[in-house]
Amino acid sequence: MKTVLSLLLFFALGLTQAVAQDTSKVKVPEKSALSGFFLTGNGFINFEKSGSSGFSLVHTSLSPILLWKISNNLFFESELELSLEDGKTTADLGYATLHYVFNKYLILGGGKFLSPFGTFQERLHPAWVNKFSEAPLGFSHDGIIVGPMAEVGFEVRGGSPLGNSKINYVAYVSNGPAISSNPSDPMMGGMLESGKFKDNNNDKAVGARIGFLPFSNSSMEIGVSWQNAYVGEKGDSIYGKAKVAMHAIDFSYTKGIEKLKGIVEIKSQLNNVLLDKGNNQMVEMSSKNSYDVRQAWYSQISFRPGMHENKIIRNLEFACRYSVLELPQGNQNAGRSNQISFGINYWYNWSSVIKLAYQVTQIKGKENEGLFLIQLAVCDRKTGKKKISKKPIENI
Amino acid sequence: MKTFKKIKLILLIAVPVSLIGSSCVTTNKISNVTGALLWSENCIRCHNAPSPTDFTDIQWGKIGMHMKVRANLTDDETKKIVEFLQSAN
Numbered sequence: 001m002k003t004v005l006s007l008l009l010f011f012a013l014g015l016t017q018a019v020a021q022d023t024s025k026v027k028v029p030e031k032s033a034l035s036g037f038f039l040t041g042n043g044f045i046n047f048e049k050s051g052s053s054g055f056s057l058v059h060t061s062l063s064p065i066l067l068w069k070i071s072n073n074l075f076f077e078s079e080l081e082l083s084l085e086d087g088k089t090t091a092d093l094g095y096a097t098l099h100y101v102f103n104k105y106l107i108l109g110g111g112k113f114l115s116p117f118g119t120f121q122e123r124l125h126p127a128w129v130n131k132f133s134e135a136p137l138g139f140s141h142d143g144i145i146v147g148p149m150a151e152v153g154f155e156v157r158g159g160s161p162l163g164n165s166k167i168n169y170v171a172y173v174s175n176g177p178a179i180s181s182n183p184s185d186p187m188m189g190g191m192l193e194s195g196k197f198k199d200n201n202n203d204k205a206v207g208a209r210i211g212f213l214p215f216s217n218s219s220m221e222i223g224v225s226w227q228n229a230y231v232g233e234k235g236d237s238i239y240g241k242a243k244v245a246m247h248a249i250d251f252s253y254t255k256g257i258e259k260l261k262g263i264v265e266i267k268s269q270l271n272n273v274l275l276d277k278g279n280n281q282m283v284e285m286s287s288k289n290s291y292d293v294r295q296a297w298y299s300q301i302s303f304r305p306g307m308h309e310n311k312i313i314r315n316l317e318f319a320c321r322y323s324v325l326e327l328p329q330g331n332q333n334a335g336r337s338n339q340i341s342f343g344i345n346y347w348y349n350w351s352s353v354i355k356l357a358y359q360v361t362q363i364k365g366k367e368n369e370g371l372f373l374i375q376l377a378v379c380d381r382k383t384g385k386k387k388i389s390k391k392p393i394e395n396i
Numbered sequence: 397m398k399t400f401k402k403i404k405l406i407l408l409i410a411v412p413v414s415l416i417g418s419s420c421v422t423t424n425k426i427s428n429v430t431g432a433l434l435w436s437e438n439c440i441r442c443h444n445a446p447s448p449t450d451f452t453d454i455q456w457g458k459i460g461m462h463m464k465v466r467a468n469l470t471d472d473e474t475k476k477i478v479e480f481l482q483s484a485n
Contacts (some may be wrong), residue, residue: 075461075462075465105471107465124442126445157468159473161470162428166470170468225469252441262438351446
């Protein structure tokens with residue numbers, strides 16, 4: 001509670017000081033100072049084929065994004081996710097966050113934001129960014145997820161040079177995840193849901209991520225994340241005292257290599273969730289362990305020959321990903337599952353791509369499942385101008 | 397222990413590859429790096445680098461703020477990248 005109060009106090013003091021600073025400034029109009037709305041967005045269509053069946057349209061989605069620059073310091077961004085999957089249409093608010101740029105090194109934010117727990121949810125999950133049409137095992141909000149996806153609360157973040165290196169940080173207080181308290185539902189088995197607008201207890205979740213970029217060319221980033229939260233509903237007989245400790249480590253390396261005439265990218269993230277069920281009598285009577293551990297990790301490598309002379313070849317991208325999900329007893333697909341995916345992507349321009357992939361998923365006690373996947377993904381761009389693929393990528 | 401083994405595995409593979417790849421990197425002071433270079437180095441950390449002509453000057457101002465938050469870009473980087481994109485538009 002002290003931590004929550006300290007952060008809120010810090011937030012309030014920051015705003016007060018910043019407003020005072022603003023009024024004393026003589027504002028000089030700049031190109032980037034022009035405020036107003038900017039509506040952009042992205043979308044995708046997914047097809048898949050398994051066994052002897054033909055290709056089926058399985059998922060289509062459109063996500064309008066609104067960027068609203070209210071002033072040079074005040075900024076609002078939101079994303080609406082409209083989706084049709086398995087015949088079910090959903091509309092979800094991906095994020096809606098108000099940011100205040102307090103100074104060069106500190107940005108304050110509040111609302112619903114993508115969880116800065118690792119980098120996949122916050123930076124890499126959009127279809128036109130992700131190298132594959134599906135998220136790695138344990139990272140998809142459509143399936144079982146290990147770790148939080150979104151937060152509702154307040155955050156502070158920023159980045160700073162550190163000699164020839166760089167460092168960035170995010171710290172936040174949020175409603176935190178909530179645990180399913182229905183013991184008769186074996187499919188849920190204590191599953192955690194994040195991004196809740198109503199806190200199910202009086203304890204806020206506290207989390208942070210620190211990223212370090214050791215090289216001046218920003219090619220590598222190593223990040224460490226952490227979140228602690230009480231997850232049970234207050235007074236609940238089973239999970240009333242349940243809490244989680246979540247940790248993640250993420251790695252990213254992206255570099256243009258002239259000898260290979262292309263860009264190599266390596267991404268990896270490990271999420272670990274330790275759930276302490278509170279060691280109450282109900283848990284003991286049901287002979288379940290008081291603790292359980294859920295884990296998901298992936299490693300991915302991709303190569304795009306973007307400096308090749310041939311236009312077709314330089315727009316191709318080759319990717320391979322291995323992901324693992326480990327769930328405790330009592331959960332759907334308990335045990336270890338793993339998945340390997342191979343993909344070839346063709347970039348029509350910098351933000352429009354067609355992805356072809358083959359992936360094999362192995363779930364303990366089940367037959368291996370092979371799946372062909374096709375995805376068309378686009379992100380908004382101004383049309384009628386030259387494409388980036390007209391000439392080889394240089395100076396990377 | 398399993399967790400540590402996986403962390404070690406990830407680091408054992410990724411760190412040497414990155415160090416070899418970056419061994420030829422000139423250590424420019426970040427303050428001396430141009431907006432064009434920052435644009436090419438930072439955008440590709442997550443996605444392809446867009447062309448300056450893909451958006452208008454006003455739109456680049458808003459996108460710059462969005463990316464400053466999303467990718468935790470430093471203030472200096474954001475300003476230089478937006479200025480480059482607007483000047484090359």
